Amino acid sequence: MTNSEKKHILDQARARGFNLDLPDGDFGANVDKNLLYFAGLDNETLPIIVLSDHCLPDPKIVDYDSLLQTIIKKSSSIVDNEYVIVYFAGNGPHKPSWQWIISAYYSLDRKYKKNLKKLYLVHPSTWTKLLLNTFASIISNKFYSKLVYVESIEHLKALVPIDRIQITQPTIDKDSENTAKHYSVPISAAISIAHQIPSDKRLFGAQINQVVITNPASDIYTLPIPLVNWLLHLHKTGTYTQNVFQHLPETTNVTESKLKTQIEYSKNRNSSEFLKIYDDVNTSAFLLKLFFYELQDPIFNSELVELFTQLPLPDSLAELSDITVSLQIERKRINFIKSKVLPLLSPQQRQLLTHLFCLLSSIAHNSEQNHMTSFNLAKNWAPILIGKYLDEPVCYLETVSVSPSLPSTGSVVQLLIQYFYVIFSSEINTILKVNNVHSEALFNNMVHALESQLNIYRE
Secondary structure, X not given: OOHHHHHHHHHXXXXXXXXXXXXXXXXXXXXOOOOEEEEEEOOOOOEEEEXXXXXXXXXXXXXXXXXXXXXXHHHOOXXXXXXXXEEEOOOOOOOOOHHHHHHHHHHOOHHHHHOEEEEEEEOOOHHHHHHHHHHHHOOOHHHHXXXXXXXXXXXXXXXXXXXXXXXXXXXXXXXXXOOOOOOOOOOOHHHHHHHOOOHHHOOOOOOHHHHOEEOOOOXXXXXXXXXXXXXXXXXXXXXXXXXXXXXXOXXXXXXXXXXXXXXXXXXXXXXXXXXXXXXXXXXXHHHHHHHHHOOOOOOOOHHHHHHHHHOOOOOOHHHHHOXXXXXXXXXXXXXXHHHHHHHXXXXXXXXXXXXXXXXXHHHHHOHHHHOOOHHHHHHHHHHXXXXXXXXXXXXXXXXXXXXOOOXXXXXXXXXHHHOHHHHOHHHHHHHHOOOOOOHHHHHHXXXXXXXXXXXXXHO
């Protein structure tokens, strides 16, 4: 999708009466688009927000108070999750006043501070360090524990994926001046071993057909045992866990758990280690996300992402208030997914997604307790299913944005959660070996199907 096509979609949505505030870098004619934008996910699947100091506009031309409110609106949906900021702190030509900075800090909602996991300061200038030292009396110690000074782009590469970060010319120039740019990445023994694992023995970064195995005796595909265990853990505990999928586990390092699982899986796919239940369900949640995110062939490839732009849309916001018209639109959208999208997925992918969206649908059904609506889950899972290895970068509009007015991956994922039973009816019948199933028994029956797979490994 070209930039002009993206702009046309947004203009159409706004013309239909939908209010959209996306972190897409569009702040108007007098503000550089690289000031703030969404740059994919980090190595633990946390959203990355990029801020560039040298892109700050001239305060004589742009009102900074209005700019702050626009930044807050555009980033609000991202910071519902834990997130990281990559802040390019070069010596830009324009600096806000200290009084404005202090006022801006206090105007931020608590979630901006609480959910910030890391702040990577790239090329920190003397002014930036002085500013932080001055703020020491009003900023909590927790903030400083999240702060990471990054002296070079090589250093940044070792901390977060940078393939979707726009490295601007001022940053490149600054990096060339930096004598510390040749950064040696520290590699632990576990990382070294994991890197040497052949692709056909990996769980993370695998091809689907290498881990989702065909059963010659039936049409049911067998999932890898760690995946089954994570899904069951989340079915039994995660459906009642507040903000599941949005926060890293407090007591477990996800990266270490991933490496341990990867190494054990390469040695023995049926290891009894995989039957253990983590103390924190968020560990299972993030390992599940990492499994899907790191698949060599993303679930939603470029062809599907492009196809999603044809998703039927309402002609106006008013149409959604008319129940009859609204239902007609939803039927068209469901039929679009069943007739256009599902046929492009392999049988392994469809059954794998049936188990995933059964879980997500179950969680959404309990949103009053866990606060994870289909909207929140779609924002969280859309970039996961686009994956780490998509062959071309995609923008926020095509991934995380969720709205009945936008033909995006996020909007498709929300529909898959909301209408799971209707969209995946054929796959459900295959997995459960029935012609139909009552909706009230569906979740329990799908859990039993997963438990049956786990019992095979126990035998």
